[in-house]
Amino acid sequence: MIYQRQFIKELSWTAVGIFVVLLVVLVATQAINLLGRAASGRVAIDAVSALIGFWTIGLTPVLLILTAYISIITVLTRYWRDSEMVIWLSSGLSLKNWIIPLMKFAIPFAVLVAIVSMLIQPWAEWRSREFAELLKQKQEMSLLEPGVFREIGKNHPRVYFIESFDPDSGLARNLFVREKEKNGKETTIFAKKGEFKQDGEKRILTLEDGFHYNGLPGQANYQRASFQKMTLVISVNTTVIDPKQNRHTIPTTALFASDKPIYKAELMWRLSLPISVVILALMALPLSYFNPRTGHTYNILIAIAVFLIYQNGLTFIRDLVENGHIPFWLGLFPMHLIMFLLFVFLLRWRDRPSASFKTIFTSLMKGRS
Structure with a gap:
């Protein structure tokens, strides 16, 4: 449909801009940090540029998640602010119709995040540690x-x-x-x-x-x-870094084969990253609600709070798995399931803006649409 093509096109251009801005800010911050460490002798001077490159690769999954989430929030908030969503709902259409175009945009991000977090990021982390150690040794001899x-x-x-x-x-x-x-x-x-x-x-x-x-x-x-x-x-103790000695550098295939809680926790984290792209893309649909009459963009603050709760919740569960308090499979699903149920509730609520919170909650509990 025409609205889907236009929506995905606008999301794509917005995502490019947001990704570039986030990348520049974060890379500049890390560059300043590494230059400070190089000045104090903790990092080899020749390693700064290469370490920034490896660090950028390691940060790519989080950047992609934030890019997809912020892009959807930004575009859909504009639709609400310009009353396009009001026209959409008054025409008898539902917010559920936006799920398919959202998934067309979010799933490629999820696949890319899965590839980077499971294949590229461990290699980049290993090469970063190895490169830093080699240059440190070389600098000492120099x-x-x-x-x-x-x-x-x-x-x-x-x-x-x-x-x-x-x-x-x-x-x-x-x-x-x-x-x-x-x-x-x-x-x-x-x-x-x-x-x-x-x-x-x-x-x-x-x-x-x-x-x-x-x-x-x-x-x-x-x-x-x-x-x-x-x-x-x-x-x-100047041997080159062994990729199997650190949970961040161990290949994903080795994580699947290991029974150690620390490796299971790392596997849970890597699997959770692409899943969180899809969940956050869905969450952005109801969280982008904006009432033009109030003029307040509280939805942006709520969206940020939801993202922080989601990521911190995943980190907390990862620590539980790492310490052996809960098994791997029990730690993989709860946070995603909670966020998905929250999405279902918020979508039902925002699909009927005039209904009260209590009415929507009651209807959801009774299974009525």
Whole structure:
């Protein structure tokens, strides 16, 4: 029908504008946050742009949900404000006739949200963590500048001095390493060659052809030893992120196969996102009601409150599933069912604007239309 095509067309253009605005605002906010963390050294400077990209992918499902919800609310509120809905109802038509065009608009969003949340988002989260860790390691090694004394390491800080160094290969020549032990002794190492590399969960420095000195400063009891090869542990727990170690990075297929409550909670959340697109699209139909005579847009505030209650309710149930208080299937449906029943009631009420709240509630309980 003509009104359906026009309605979907208007929704599409509105959705594009809303998505762009939300994306710009949220990305700008995250960019400022990451730049602040990079300035304090918590994030590698080279990783900021890539992390913003991965973060944007991870935020896409929520952006799509908000875009669909706000677009429908905006367009239908204008229809009420311009009395188009009044004409529609006075012609003997029902608000139920808007459900089909709403679903034509919302279902593609739901499918896209399902694809992103179940397939793309875990991969993006994993790559984001992996990329940040790799750049952090690389940035730590890049602190070694030829001809400059640098202290590296948190648990076992050492002062390094090198004559030449290649950060990409990790090869260095003519090294000086100094470390102060807890008992007050100092260790000094000279080596002609060295190589920084990763060994499992450890980052190590392999030294070749050098001398090792150990003793208390100011005393003549220094011990001297030559070596052909020596290995120093620079830091531990620097392995690349394993996607199976974090619930946000684990593939959805692995979530289905796992019996752990924490993974079941994550699966419930990913399945709930596309379902919430459809439920919120339906909720937007009665929540968009606007009385032109009052001039107050209270419906927007109510719509925001409903969205927050819905999302917080899903988060609360997810926590219950994660803690093992309720099983997976019991946690998946209740919030969606409550919101759907609320939609049915509000639709019945807004389909008859002149009827009182009590009349609609009574008729709904008795099963009358």
